[in-house]
Amino acid sequence: EIVMTQSPATLSVSPGERATLSCRASQSVSNDLAWYQQKPGQSPRLLIYGASTRATGLPARFSGSGSGTEFTLTITSLQSEDFAVYYCQQYNDWPPRFTFGQGTKLEI
C-alpha cells in the first residue's frame, strides 16, 4: 500500500497570506495525485487532479505542483472560506488501492 504523508498537521496563517501544504508518497505515484478540501459537516471537494490541474471553477489562487513522491498545494491570498482540512490522495496504485493522506488543517 502506498502511504501518503501530509505536513504539517496544522497550519496557522492569516487571511491574505500564502499557505503551502505538502504531501509525500512512500513510492512514486507519477502525477496521479489529487487534492481535496473539506469543511466541517461537508463532503470533500475536489480541488486538483493530475497533481496540477485545477477542477472546474476552482479559483486561480489554488495551485498544485510536484510529481513522483513530493507534492505541494499552494493557496495564495488566503480568504476566510479557505480555512478547512485539505487531503491529498494518490490514484496511481493498480489494481486500485487508492490512499489518502491524514489531512492538513488550515486555520487562522
Add this chain to the structure above:
Amino acid sequence: QVQLVESGGGLVKPGGSLRLSCAASGFSLSDYYMSWIRQVSGKGLEWVSYSSSSGSAIYYADSVKGRFTISRDNAKNSLTLQMNSLRAEDTAVYYCARCTNNAIGAFDIWGQGTMVAVSS
C-alpha cells in the same frame, strides 16, 4: 443539477448487515466509474470499493474484501454497497463518489454521506 444522494445507513449490531444506496442525478451513471469512500468521525478518508462504468471491473480495500459487495444498476442510475459481517471498525460516514473522466481515481462529485454505526 449533478448530484449523488446516499441512503440506507443506520445502527446495526456486530455481525449484521446493511445495504447502502446511492442515487445519481444530472448525469448518466453508465458513463462513469464510481467508488465508495468512508470517513471515521473526525478522522481521515479511506477508499472502500470501486466499480467500472459497466460494473465488469470491481475492486475492494483489503479491510472489506469478502464482506462488502458493490453493484450498480445503470438503468436506474443507482449504486449499491451491500455490507455483511459488520464490525465496530466499519463505523463511519460512507460517501459514494464519482470518478472524473480525465483522471480515473480522482473523485469530482461526492454525496452528502450516510452514517453507519456498528455497536451492540
